[in-house]
Amino acid sequence: MPHEGSREEARFCLRCGAPLVVEERAGRARPLCRAAGCGFVHWGNPTPVVAAVVEHDDGVVLVRAKGWPERLFGLVTGFLEADESPEEGVLREVREELGLHGRVASLIGVYAFPQRNELLVAFHVRASGVVELGEELIGHRLIPPDKLRPWPFGTGLAVRDWLARRM
Numbered sequence: 001m002p003h004e005g006s007r008e009e010a011r012f013c014l015r016c017g018a019p020l021v022v023e024e025r026a027g028r029a030r031p032l033c034r035a036a037g038c039g040f041v042h043w044g045n046p047t048p049v050v051a052a053v054v055e056h057d058d059g060v061v062l063v064r065a066k067g068w069p070e071r072l073f074g075l076v077t078g079f080l081e082a083d084e085s086p087e088e089g090v091l092r093e094v095r096e097e098l099g100l101h102g103r104v105a106s107l108i109g110v111y112a113f114p115q116r117n118e119l120l121v122a123f124h125v126r127a128s129g130v131v132e133l134g135e136e137l138i139g140h141r142l143i144p145p146d147k148l149r150p151w152p153f154g155t156g157l158a159v160r161d162w163l164a165r166r167m
């Protein structure tokens, strides 16, 4: 499902609840806990997110989630469940968000998305069936690949690379 990312610095210790202080650790400033016996460091490692360029009926499916700005459409994305592979996760997201049965055609690439502190794992998925939007989505569009224009951040980089490889 789509999700709200966040780069907010943590203010309180996730382990003991004490206020965090910012100090240098392993080469950069990081929030960490000075409470006795704790020492928790908020590393803030990026969260892996799977994304799909879904090809369906000769077009690429873009989706719009609740709360997104009016004209914003994006790829199907989602967090992995604890026990699934990226391929399983991306196909589950395609099923949940679009009601489509998909198969992974290729791994497009892996991309940093620092604005959301995420690591995107993007796949090309071919899908069949009739689109039935999941409850987090309020719209979708089918864009012919020659009309698809990548956006210069996040999942747009996967769209750019997928388009370049099609040529």
Ligand SMILES: [Zn+2]
Pocket (backbone or CB within 6 Å): 013, 014, 015, 016, 017, 018, 033, 034, 035, 038, 039, 040
């Ligand atoms: Zn602590």
